[in-house]
Amino acid sequence: AQSVTQLDSQVPVFEEAPVELRCNYSSSVSVYLFWYVQYPNQGLQLLLKYLSGSTLVESINGFEAEFNKSQTSFHLRKPSVHISDTAEYFCAVRTPGGTSYGKLTFGQGTILTVHP
Amino acid sequence: NAGVTQTPKFQVLKTGQSMTLQCAQDMNHNSMYWYRQDPGMGLRLIYYSASEGTTDKGEVPNGYNVSRLNKREFSLRLESAAPSQTSVYFCASSVTGGSKNIQYFGAGTRLSVL
Numbered sequence: 687a688q689s690v691t692q693l694d695s696q697v698p699v700f701e702e703a704p705v706e707l708r709c710n711y712s713s714s715v716s717v718y719l720f721w722y723v724q725y726p727n728q729g730l731q732l733l734l735k736y737l738s739g740s741t742l743v744e745s746i747n748g749f750e751a752e753f754n755k756s757q758t759s760f761h762l763r764k765p766s767v768h769i770s771d772t773a774e775y776f777c778a779v780r781t782p783g784g785t786s787y788g789k790l791t792f793g794q795g796t797i798l799t800v801h802p
Numbered sequence: 803n804a805g806v807t808q809t810p811k812f813q814v815l816k817t818g819q820s821m822t823l824q825c826a827q828d829m830n831h832n833s834m835y836w837y838r839q840d841p842g843m844g845l846r847l848i849y850y851s852a853s854e855g856t857t858d859k860g861e862v863p864n865g866y867n868v869s870r871l872n873k874r875e876f877s878l879r880l881e882s883a884a885p886s887q888t889s890v891y892f893c894a895s896s897v898t899g900g901s902k903n904i905q906y907f908g909a910g911t912r913l914s915v916l
Contacts (some may be wrong), residue, residue, distance in 0.1 A: 695842065714810060729806070729892060729907035730845075776844060780903070789835075789860070791845035
């Protein structure tokens with residue numbers, strides 16, 4: 687079985703400050719890792735993913751995440767946040783191969799609030 | 803591009819009433835999923851369908867039934883709603899297998915059971 691822990695339920699920051707949203711996972715096999723973002727009253731959108739290769743992955747809007755196998759972490763970072771980044775962020779894990787339907791296991795979510 | 807469409811967007815039920823949440827996708831995906839989202843608990847998988855004609859239980863299936871009507875549509879039914887089923891429900895779809903198995907989500911159905 688696999689599990690995901692997001693260490694902070696809420697993260698308040700000021701605009702233009704850096705932010706890190708923490709995610710740790712537990713799995714006995716290799717995994718794919720994802721960050722999804724949910725803006726108020728909307729569904730989830732994929733922000734970025736790690737499948738293989740370079741352990742540092744980036745999104746088009748300035749977020750990045752680094753896969754650290756030894757620490758079983760996949761923290762999300764942004765060097766300078768904007769008001770529009772206010773949202774809830776979910777870390778998720780999936781095991782590649784095996785069953786074909788690729789069930790995702792989600793963390794509890796982190797609410798990022800950016801203040802002016 | 804419609805993607806994943808869920809209806810209704812909002813619903814209020816009384817305890818014991820039944821209802822069906824509808825989900826349709828236009829991306830020709832084989833796999834479809836139903837999740838519920840509760841504060842502080844992330845998303846939990848209720849049921850999924852790996853392909854047309856197959857359905858399987860997820861993490862929290864009790865009190866729910868599903869139907870994969872065809873490749874496009876996957877409905878979730880509450881036969882006798884309970885206050886514990888007050889939640890936001892999300893439908894998702896994806897291709898099946900491989901690294902391209904990325905799930906795409908609908909906008910959600912906000913359900914209150916009184």
